[in-house]
Amino acid sequence: MKYLKIVFINLLLLGLGSCDYRYGGEPYYDYNSQYTPVIMDRADLEQSIRIIGPREIKDYGKIYIKDSLLFINEKFEGIHVVDNSDPSNPENLAFIVIPGNIDISILNDVIYADNAVDLIAIKYTGDSVRVIDRNRNIFPELPAPEGQYYSYEGSANRPENSVIVKWVLK
Amino acid sequence: MKKLLIVLFSTVLLSSCESSESVGTDSSGLGQGGSLARFAVANGHLYTVNNNEISVFSLANPENPVQLSRLNIGANGETIFPLGDSTIFIGTTSGMYIYDVSDAPAMTLLSNYRHVVSCDPVVANANFAYVTLRTESNNFNCARGVNQLDIINIQDLSNPILIGSFPLIQPKGLGLYGDTLLICDKGLKVFDVSNPNSLVLLDADEDFDAVDIIPNGNLMITVSESGLKQYRYKNGKLNFLSAL
Numbered sequence: 001m002k003y004l005k006i007v008f009i010n011l012l013l014l015g016l017g018s019c020d021y022r023y024g025g026e027p028y029y030d031y032n033s034q035y036t037p038v039i040m041d042r043a044d045l046e047q048s049i050r051i052i053g054p055r056e057i058k059d060y061g062k063i064y065i066k067d068s069l070l071f072i073n074e075k076f077e078g079i080h081v082v083d084n085s086d087p088s089n090p091e092n093l094a095f096i097v098i099p100g101n102i103d104i105s106i107l108n109d110v111i112y113a114d115n116a117v118d119l120i121a122i123k124y125t126g127d128s129v130r131v132i133d134r135n136r137n138i139f140p141e142l143p144a145p146e147g148q149y150y151s152y153e154g155s156a157n158r159p160e161n162s163v164i165v166k167w168v169l170k
Numbered sequence: 171m172k173k174l175l176i177v178l179f180s181t182v183l184l185s186s187c188e189s190s191e192s193v194g195t196d197s198s199g200l201g202q203g204g205s206l207a208r209f210a211v212a213n214g215h216l217y218t219v220n221n222n223e224i225s226v227f228s229l230a231n232p233e234n235p236v237q238l239s240r241l242n243i244g245a246n247g248e249t250i251f252p253l254g255d256s257t258i259f260i261g262t263t264s265g266m267y268i269y270d271v272s273d274a275p276a277m278t279l280l281s282n283y284r285h286v287v288s289c290d291p292v293v294a295n296a297n298f299a300y301v302t303l304r305t306e307s308n309n310f311n312c313a314r315g316v317n318q319l320d321i322i323n324i325q326d327l328s329n330p331i332l333i334g335s336f337p338l339i340q341p342k343g344l345g346l347y348g349d350t351l352l353i354c355d356k357g358l359k360v361f362d363v364s365n366p367n368s369l370v371l372l373d374a375d376e377d378f379d380a381v382d383i384i385p386n387g388n389l390m391i392t393v394s395e396s397g398l399k400q401y402r403y404k405n406g407k408l409n410f411l412s413a414l
Contacts, residue, residue, distance in 0.1 A: 057397075057398075057414065058396075059395065060381075060393050060394065060395055060396065060397065060398065061393075062203065062204055062206055062207060062382060062393075063203070063204050063382060063384055063391060063393045063398070064201055064202065064203045064204075064207075064384075065201055065202050065384055065386050065391060066200075066201030066202075067201075070391065070398075071201075072393065072398060082398075082414065084391075084400075087389055087391075087400045087402075087411050087412060088400075088411045088412050089412060090398075090400070090412055090414050092414070102208070103203075103207060103208045103209045103218070104203075104209065105201070105203060105207070105209035105210060105211050105216060106200070106201040106211075107199050107200060107211050107216075107229055107232050108199040108232055110232045110233055112209060112211075112216055112235065114209075114218075119218070119225075119227070119235065119237075121232075121233060121234070121235055123233075132233050132234075133233060133234050133235060135227075135235065135237055138218070138225060138237065139218070139220045140220055140221055140223075143221075
């Protein structure tokens with residue numbers, strides 16, 4: 001009877017676990033979270049910061065204002081830069097791509113941002129963005145959206161030097 | 171009695187300063203985040219909170235932040251609110267922690283106001299801290315069935331005293347503008363908190379599921395998961411300016 005129970009539980013777990021072959025064909029299993037992590041090579045992460053033209057804002061995250069510029073985080077994707085010198089008519093200027101980004105803070109002309117597990121310092125000049133400093137592995141890995149205690153199986157199969165930049169609904 | 175008068179008088183002075191309607195550049199070089207921020211710059215240092223850890227970075231050279239220390243706070247930290255140069259408030263799922271950071275990177279825990287497990291940002295002025303407690307059914311870090319605002323007397327930062335708890339629907343971010351408290355609670359709600367024992371609702375926009383707010387002078391910038399809305403706040407009323 002006890003064995004039957006164990007077999008039954010294992011079958012349940014097998015059923016729950018889904019297999020995801022994104023990013024280099026490495027399978028990831030997730031028995032707990034409804035979400036699956038998106039993984040990026042560290043080398044790619046460190047080359048990922050760039051500026052693109054204004055784009056539609058979605059998944060609005062945190063907001064930050066510095067003088068007449070308003071910064072709107074798009075969860076885990078980066079920061080929209082908005083000219084707010086006339087709050088009746090804000091103008092979307094640009095999007096700074098920062099994988100894994102949630103928070104920023106600004107002192108003078110330096111933007112501090114989380115780039116997944118790293119803290120980066122960047123300078124935004126209006127038409128360019130430059131990473132001027134990077135502190136690696138400052139933050140814990142991005143937890144599953146349901147909370148930090150949710151996890152996924154298969155983390156042992158992760159490629160070396162990779163980071164979770166977001167979680168997506170399975 | 172004399173002491174009481176002095177305290178009352180300085181309270182009036184403080185609140186009149188905070189009611190200033192000036193909007194514009196900040197000579198400190200600092201910007202302003204919402205109450206859900208996990209990053210804060212105070213006293214030449216950058217503070218970040220993540221899970222149970224606070225990291226302190228020197229910004230002596232702002233272009234090269236250097237991590238000086240890490241502190242395990244023994245609680246699940248979610249938000250940082252700096253007050254002046256020497257105090258930071260950490261909102262955690264188990265309570266509000268007040269640290270003296272005047273001797274950064276050293277952090278001295280002044281007090282810990284404990285509450286039922288919930289998700290809770292905090293904002294404060296010299297006299298009171300305002301903590302919203304929120305329940306989220308899909309996040310077991312904060313699923314204990316409490317949705318309220320706690321007003322806490324913090325004139326003695328080492329000895330916070332609960333003044334009152336006020337029921338809300340599902341509060342998220344909040345912001346202070348003088349004696350006016352704006353709470354994202356199934357909409358944006360504006361309360362007069364000049365009397366900390368009673369909360370007076372002045373105005374509300376319930377068409378917008380606001381998540382966080384930045385009071386930038388009397389410009390109120392609020393964000394939901396699907397948009398941004400700005401208002402000019404005057405005489406107890408929110409005047410809509412724009413949506414993005």
